Amino acid sequence: MATEEYVTVTKNACKLCTPLGASLFFKGICGSIPLLHGSQGCSTYIRRYLISHFKEPVDIACSNFGEQTAIFGGEVNLKVAFDNIIRQYNPEFIGVATTCLSETIGDDVPMFIRKYKEANRDNKLPQLVYVSTASYRGTHIDGFHDSVKATVDILTSEYSYCKRENSINIFPGMLSPADLRYLKEIFNDFDVPFVMLPDYSQILDGSPWKEYQKFPKGGTKVENIINMGTAKACIEFGKILAEQNSAGKLLNKRYDMPCYNIGIPMGIHETDIFFNSIETITGKSTPEKYIEERGRLIDSYIDSHKYVMGVRAAVYGEEDMVVAIVSFLNEIGIIPVLCASGGKSGYFKDKIREMISDFDEKGIVVIDDSDFSHIETFAKQLKPDILIGSSKGYAISRSLKIPLIRVGFPIHDRINGSRILHIGYRGAQQLFDTIVNTLLEKRQESSVVGYSYM
Amino acid sequence: MTAIHILKEREKQIYEKGSQPFDLTCDKHSIAGSISQRACVFCGSRVVLYPIADALHLVHGPIGCAAYTWDIRGALSSGPQLHRFSFSTDLKEKDVIFGGEKKLYQALNTLIDTYSPKAAFVYATCIVGIIGDDVDSICKKMSKEKGIPVLPVHSEGFKGTKKDGYKAACEALFKLVGQGSINHDSETSKFRINILGEFNIGGEAWIIKNYYEKIGVQVVSVMTGDSRIDDIKSAHEASLNVVQCSGSMTTLAKMMKEKYDIPFIRVSYFGIEDVSKALYDVSAHFKDNPQILENTKKLVSSEIQNIYPELQKIKKALFGKKAAIYVGGAFKAFSLIKALRLIGMDVVLVGSQTGDQDDYKMLKELCDDGTVIVDDANPLELSKYIVEKKADLVIGGVKERPIAYKMGIGFCDHNHERKIPLAGFIGMLNFAKEVYATVMSPVWKFAPRHL
Ligand code: SF4
Numbered sequence A: 001m002a003t004e005e006y007v008t009v010t011k012n013a014c015k016l017c018t019p020l021g022a023s024l025f026f027k028g029i030c031g032s033i034p035l036l037h038g039s040q041g042c043s044t045y046i047r048r049y050l051i052s053h054f055k056e057p058v059d060i061a062c063s064n065f066g067e068q069t070a071i072f073g074g075e076v077n078l079k080v081a082f083d084n085i086i087r088q089y090n091p092e093f094i095g096v097a098t099t100c101l102s103e104t105i106g107d108d109v110p111m112f113i114r115k116y117k118e119a120n121r122d123n124k125l126p127q128l129v130y131v132s133t134a135s136y137r138g139t140h141i142d143g144f145h146d147s148v149k150a151t152v153d154i155l156t157s158e159y160s161y162c163k164r165e166n167s168i169n170i171f172p173g174m175l176s177p178a179d180l181r182y183l184k185e186i187f188n189d190f191d192v193p194f195v196m197l198p199d200y201s202q203i204l205d206g207s208p209w210k211e212y213q214k215f216p217k218g219g220t221k222v223e224n225i226i227n228m229g230t231a232k233a234c235i236e237f238g239k240i241l242a243e244q245n246s247a248g249k250l251l252n253k254r255y256d257m258p259c260y261n262i263g264i265p266m267g268i269h270e271t272d273i274f275f276n277s278i279e280t281i282t283g284k285s286t287p288e289k290y291i292e293e294r295g296r297l298i299d300s301y302i303d304s305h306k307y308v309m310g311v312r313a314a315v316y317g318e319e320d321m322v323v324a325i326v327s328f329l330n331e332i333g334i335i336p337v338l339c340a341s342g343g344k345s346g347y348f349k350d351k352i353r354e355m356i357s358d359f360d361e362k363g364i365v366v367i368d369d370s371d372f373s374h375i376e377t378f379a380k381q382l383k384p385d386i387l388i389g390s391s392k393g394y395a396i397s398r399s400l401k402i403p404l405i406r407v408g409f410p411i412h413d414r415i416n417g418s419r420i421l422h423i424g425y426r427g428a429q430q431l432f433d434t435i436v437n438t439l440l441e442k443r444q445e446s447s448v449v450g451y452s453y454m
Numbered sequence B: 001m002t003a004i005h006i007l008k009e010r011e012k013q014i015y016e017k018g019s020q021p022f023d024l025t026c027d028k029h030s031i032a033g034s035i036s037q038r039a040c041v042f043c044g045s046r047v048v049l050y051p052i053a054d055a056l057h058l059v060h061g062p063i064g065c066a067a068y069t070w071d072i073r074g075a076l077s078s079g080p081q082l083h084r085f086s087f088s089t090d091l092k093e094k095d096v097i098f099g100g101e102k103k104l105y106q107a108l109n110t111l112i113d114t115y116s117p118k119a120a121f122v123y124a125t126c127i128v129g130i131i132g133d134d135v136d137s138i139c140k141k142m143s144k145e146k147g148i149p150v151l152p153v154h155s156e157g158f159k160g161t162k163k164d165g166y167k168a169a170c171e172a173l174f175k176l177v178g179q180g181s182i183n184h185d186s187e188t189s190k191f192r193i194n195i196l197g198e199f200n201i202g203g204e205a206w207i208i209k210n211y212y213e214k215i216g217v218q219v220v221s222v223m224t225g226d227s228r229i230d231d232i233k234s235a236h237e238a239s240l241n242v243v244q245c246s247g248s249m250t251t252l253a254k255m256m257k258e259k260y261d262i263p264f265i266r267v268s269y270f271g272i273e274d275v276s277k278a279l280y281d282v283s284a285h286f287k288d289n290p291q292i293l294e295n296t297k298k299l300v301s302s303e304i305q306n307i308y309p310e311l312q313k314i315k316k317a318l319f320g321k322k323a324a325i326y327v328g329g330a331f332k333a334f335s336l337i338k339a340l341r342l343i344g345m346d347v348v349l350v351g352s353q354t355g356d357q358d359d360y361k362m363l364k365e366l367c368d369d370g371t372v373i374v375d376d377a378n379p380l381e382l383s384k385y386i387v388e389k390k391a392d393l394v395i396g397g398v399k400e401r402p403i404a405y406k407m408g409i410g411f412c413d414h415n416h417e418r419k420i421p422l423a424g425f426i427g428m429l430n431f432a433k434e435v436y437a438t439v440m441s442p443v444w445k446f447a448p449r450h451l
């Protein structure tokens, strides 16, 4: 690999820019409008990108910088944008994320917001939350997590809490609507009150309408976010996130609230940890339904173990997503020969090494800060049997003739991006079935006989 | 549900025919806080230049602008696929502080060595405009070192609208024109044209080029569908520029008129009426060769005969159904209105992101009373009118699709991401079939608006 090339140019990025993560997060709050502070293109591109995955309207406002704004600063634009959004949408919440442009010219957005609030002291304003998302400082997943933290920070800070409720705060991170629905089901089955932030499970995967809805049904309620300070404990997904400043840690510091920083629950091992955390917090035991799901999953692992043992996989995506998939693959005998991410937290390799006891013998390659051209180069050398990741790996799948198992974000070439279930025993079951069937199909098609039994 | 308000500033950008005296405001910057369906300068440049398949396209800026435009269009190439890569200098914080020039230089250096392109386009995005990288001089230097044209495209998003991006792209193309020559040893005809504003979505440029060849006209270059740098360099040897998608390419046609005295005509290839007119207009230009007109007549009548019976069947099914059109350029909207009428449908709303006064006046002429005309609409307005006007079909781009579907209304993509050719005679049939497939689908009966 030419190292020179490595640092100067990104070919077919395996990441997106920070405001995309922020916008997606803000969509998961009830009555909220994401507002990108910068020029029009970014917000339109981000909308387009999200729409192609979720296949739902994604309204994102923009403060529409022009040349003048870029010279004199974006204060007026932000104010006008607030006014117009309030007039047209009357939202409960506006999530402001900066783009590279407003960051670079050095707009002091918190001050603009303070001044706006002062000027409107007599009006009831929506909650105004600001997050700094200069894209040159991270990727979409950083934008996502930073917005969770900013929202929790601002919304819980104005209140002092005297009472501890019995509820749980859950910060799932960037999962699919199907995952979020499943999480709600689990907490409901445990019969424990909870606040999940964000929750775009209905907003970005809902029914058709009779009239256009300014705010699709669903989303985390603002008053519930405010009450997050009173919860009994937090659960937060992501082993990489666990190393960083997060919303859960903020609540832990501010309110001395226990925070369970666990991996994204993919596969039996991590899902067990998740269920154990809920048991510990609530003192309740896991409902029978999930014990049965777990049992069926193990049963299918056994039925199909030979088809997956020793299979080589290349996995790519957000760092935490890859770490979670690797944990799942590791427990069924698939070797993640290539683990790649466009992110660059610095913890990626260690987290993967930690999970795989014979990491070095297996010759596993882990690359962060990578793009699809690196992934292709390594895939050519390592010859994986399957690729696991977003639809953006399709070009590699096609050129190297390796089947692609689509997970995560974005899925732009299939219809079920919103409905892919990744987490819990049920998600592991789906993923496992898909992988095994893909391998069987590959074997069947390449066989001269074409057996009709397995 | 509360009523949908039209923002006061936007009232003048919406007009219902027959209601008030016509005075539509357009060409305005989208207002802050609205959810515009528009894009930016960069988007305009990128769409125009994107299909040039043997050129390197390097987006200079942070990652987003490049990532969101990676392989998003259906513009086909018959050879190289270099345009389908997404190359970005992926500026990081330290580049923003210390400048991205060195990175740009190194990136170009490596990429040109690796891919040996025939030319390179360097798109300067917002941040580059702010940090003040001297993109021009780096391009010049690179050009000298590598012996290929390396062209800066000033497409800082905030410095205007998509139209300014078209202009920047045309300026880059214009620099190429005149640098080459077609092979005059082989049989070349004196009836030569350039096809401008045709991007080979789903192979449309191939269809159109084939028509021209059949009537005896030689195509020197297509800009930019399936185009090659060498063809563009020879474009000045054509004797007529045929401009489709006038919004994007008229600038170039005008520049070529001025410098090379090549006249241009505006055409559209959508719908039987307009594609026939395009061919007839070209043959009229070459009237010293009556054979071309003869060939055109023959071609048009045989093509129409081929598709007519099926179109009639479709028309019967679609008769009286209502359509809403929201597209990028207004010129396309004219053709669509005619094409929809041909298959029996009424147009109840028509709008564009970038139309100008003249466009809207012409739209008004073309529309029936009661038709709503909008400039730079947002999702709330679009949805309000498509529901009120009881549309059965929305024609638009990818951002309009979920609005239509959410309201339980059929949709047809007429933008750059579609995969099926809708231009030419065969395109008309494809279009009719697609409209039929969506409007006549049995699924709508489950949509809430029918309950
Ligand atoms: S507005 Fe600027 S930063 Fe945003 S996509 Fe366009 S060029 Fe890129």
Ligand code: SF4
Pocket: A017, A018, A019, A041, A042, A045, A098, A099, A100, A101, A135, A136, B061, B062, B063, B064, B065, B126, B127
């Ligand atoms: S300028 Fe920044 S925020 Fe806008 S698209 Fe590019 S990377 Fe994303």
